[in-house]
Amino acid sequence: MLLARGLPLILVLFVVAVAPTAAAEDSRESVDQETSKPVVRGSIVFKAYCVLCHGERGDGTGRGAKAHARLHLAIKPSQPDYYISVVREGGQSAGISPYMPPWKDELSAEQIADVVAYLGILHDSARRGEAVFKLNCMLCHGVHGDGNGRAGRLSHPSPADLTRSTKDDPYKTGIISSGGAAMGRSSSMPPWGKQLTETEIQDLVQYLKTLLVVPSASQK
Ligand code: HEC
Ligand code: HEC
Secondary structure, three states: OHHHHHHHHHHHHHHHHHHHHHHOOOOHHHHHHHHOOHHHHHHHHHHHHOHHHHOOOOOOOOHHHHHHOOOOOOOOOOOHHHHHHHHHHOOHHHOOOOOOOOOOOOOOHHHHHHHHHHHOOOOOHHHHHHHHHHHHOHHHHOOOOOOOOOOHHHOOOOOOOHHHOOOOHHHHHHHHHHOOHHHOOOOOOOOOOOOOOHHHHHHHHHHHHHHOOOHHHHHO
């Protein structure tokens, strides 16, 4: 008798304890863990110190590239050791162009390690987009893009669950650039067209594809 009545109670307690975590807001720890990843921090260093010459995709189409029109500013995929020595000591020491400055006095060892981690994903649009997402979108849309971000509770309607979006890429590009209000949706989704570049928005849209739990949903 006692056992028969106790068992369902245990089940109820179990469900109550487990169910909220399934849909719960992100923890502060999980957010800190994402923003302190070397690749994410390295994206900030790259944007501040390297984009001007090397371009956002590392293909040498930066604004400063014009001044170095006769140089090859593309960063080729290489080993981290090679990247570290070129970034620390400059081009001359690696037997390439002296117009690549040494950064060891400008950047900390940690910043150099971070930017080198970012160089490892520089040629992958979706992974660049992941860094942009973690820095700009994660607090609302959540660590996993499922709408459970820490700032999400302030937002009505709540941030969209991007893992189940049925919208296509042009729609996503539109709402990211122009914001929700311009698309007849809620102004809780801010416009990003002024803060982010076209490349960053394209990269975000590539990253959002990787989040879909039902990939074909994006084809609608
Ligand atoms: C003033 C322009 C300039 C800036 C700013 C600059 N670089 Fe360079 N970088 C160059 C030039 C020029 C080269 C040499 C290209 C060559 O000779 O192949 C180069 C080469 C490189 C290479 C070697 C590429 C390869 O494929 O061999 C890496 C890696 C690199 N830079 C990383 C960085 C990083 C990281 C930053 C930011 C911390 C940065 N660069 C900032 C101009 C710049
Ligand atoms: C301040 C909170 C907030 C931030 C920050 C935010 N969003 Fe949103 N986003 C929303 C809300 C709320 C909606 C839903 C609007 C609605 O349903 O009317 C939304 C909707 C969207 C949608 C539409 C999804 C669909 O399937 O309809 C996309 C795509 C999107 N956001 C991407 C992003 C990206 C990328 C970023 C970062 C650059 C970002 N959002 C930053 C709150 C936010």
